[in-house]
Amino acid sequence: MKKILVTGGAGFIGSAVIRQFINETDCSVVNLDKLTYAGNLQSLVSIADNPRYKFEHVDICDGGQLTRVFREHQPDAVMHLAAESHVDRSISGPADFIETNIVGTYILLEASRNYWNSLDAQRKSAFRFHHISTDEVYGSLGDSGFFTETTAYEPNSPYSASKASSDHLVRAWHHTYGFPVVTTNCSNNYGSHQFPEKLIPLVILNAVNGKPLPIYGKGDNIRDWLYVDDHASALRLVLERGKLGETYNIGGWNEKTNLEVVHSICAILDDLHPQGAPHTQLITYVADRPGHDKRYAIDANKIANDLGWKPQETFETGLRKTVEWYLANDDWVKGVTSGEYQKWMKQNYGDRKTS
Numbered sequence: 001m002k003k004i005l006v007t008g009g010a011g012f013i014g015s016a017v018i019r020q021f022i023n024e025t026d027c028s029v030v031n032l033d034k035l036t037y038a039g040n041l042q043s044l045v046s047i048a049d050n051p052r053y054k055f056e057h058v059d060i061c062d063g064g065q066l067t068r069v070f071r072e073h074q075p076d077a078v079m080h081l082a083a084e085s086h087v088d089r090s091i092s093g094p095a096d097f098i099e100t101n102i103v104g105t106y107i108l109l110e111a112s113r114n115y116w117n118s119l120d121a122q123r124k125s126a127f128r129f130h131h132i133s134t135d136e137v138y139g140s141l142g143d144s145g146f147f148t149e150t151t152a153y154e155p156n157s158p159y160s161a162s163k164a165s166s167d168h169l170v171r172a173w174h175h176t177y178g179f180p181v182v183t184t185n186c187s188n189n190y191g192s193h194q195f196p197e198k199l200i201p202l203v204i205l206n207a208v209n210g211k212p213l214p215i216y217g218k219g220d221n222i223r224d225w226l227y228v229d230d231h232a233s234a235l236r237l238v239l240e241r242g243k244l245g246e247t248y249n250i251g252g253w254n255e256k257t258n259l260e261v262v263h264s265i266c267a268i269l270d271d272l273h274p275q276g277a278p279h280t281q282l283i284t285y286v287a288d289r290p291g292h293d294k295r296y297a298i299d300a301n302k303i304a305n306d307l308g309w310k311p312q313e314t315f316e317t318g319l320r321k322t323v324e325w326y327l328a329n330d331d332w333v334k335g336v337t338s339g340e341y342q343k344w345m346k347q348n349y350g351d352r353k354t355s
């Protein structure tokens with residue numbers, strides 16, 4: 001049985017990864033999370049009492065706490081998902097992105113490397129540091145072509161520049177110190193438990209509440225959407241079988257314009273929530289995002305050919321499941337949007353820093 005230290009496990013993708021590890025494997029998981037506005041332990045209530053799950057309320061920028069966590073838990077691998085992740089926030093306030101995504105990744109790499117150096121030969125050679133990143137590091141595509149693992153980095157937003165920096169640090173730690181890393185760069189995720197500032201949950205919840213559905217620019221920017229559980233299963237596979245020092249792109253072969261995405265959500269809601277139909281009447285064109293990348297599209301052939309991964313969910317089935325989840329989980333939504341969550345945290349965790 002392996003023990004995985006997951007950073008950012010209270011976030012959207014990290015919580016999906018942890019639910020899979022606990023429900024589908026015999027691995028144990030330590031979730032290390034600072035619990036920013038985007039981190040929510042309510043996403044983990046279904047597995048929180050499992051003896052194979054532990055939570056550590058720690059900031060990845062706190063090297064002393066990281067050292068303690070490694071010493072106490074002795075993990076076999078790190079999956080690094082903790083990050084500031086929202087492009088719009090990175091435009092209005094980049095400082096946290098530099099701090100967590102760049103400085104935090106550096107501090108985590110050093111704490112991990114010190115721990116790795118302390119392991120016996122067998123555990124040292126089995127250890128893995130899996131860095132989870134984004135396709136946004138590659139910049140923007142024109143009308144044709146795909147991002148491959150050898151596409152040059154051309155990040156355009158403070159978010160993508162901070163993630164690109166972290167990718168470079170991870171790469172350097174492998175080449176310089178022989179630190180055993182794998183990196184994945186994934187396209188846009190969607191699914192349950194996503195903080196409602198990102199396009200899909202924002203549009204679902206605004207539509208249900210009769211609020212405008214803001215479309216940046218003309219709505220013709222293209223994203224390549226992947227269901228979050230498909231991403232989580234790809235991450236587990238890369239951790240298990242990925243080649244050291246290699247990068248794997250993960251994507252759903254699922255390109256949609258933003259307008260297509262919003263129309264699909266409205267059509268599902270017209271069916272499941274007919275009050276307010278047609279929901280497309282709420283579509284509102286707003287000022288474009290500064291430096292808005294035109295198109296992202298992943299060539300996912302390497303992970304398919306080398307590791308045999310392919311997504312299970314189509315956009316149609318995954319989007320319907322996602323809309324159904326948001327309609328059925330009003331408490332979760334209210335918790336993350338109303339400040340109730342912070343109260344819940346205090347009641348459940350008090351001032352304790354660790355579980």
Ligand code: NAD
Nearest residue numbers: 008010011012013034035036038039059060082083188189
């Ligand atoms: P998220 O914003 O939902 O979750 C991030 C988590 O990290 C939160 O739980 C937050 O509390 C935690 N965190 C933030 N700063 C921290 C710090 N200093 N120390 C410890 N924990 C901290 O993000 P997500 O969408 O789940 O993304 C997870 C990872 O996947 C990120 O690295 C992101 O760059 C990458 N990624 C996301 C997408 C996507 O579409 N969401 C696509 C590709 C890659």
Ligand code: TYD
Nearest residue numbers: 087188197198199200214215216221223258
């Ligand atoms: P987002 O979910 O923020 O992800 P990313 O910027 O990482 O791709 O945005 C997805 C796309 O949707 C992106 O092209 C910006 C656009 N968008 C809107 O048109 N309106 C919105 O309110 C939001 C949040 C995003």
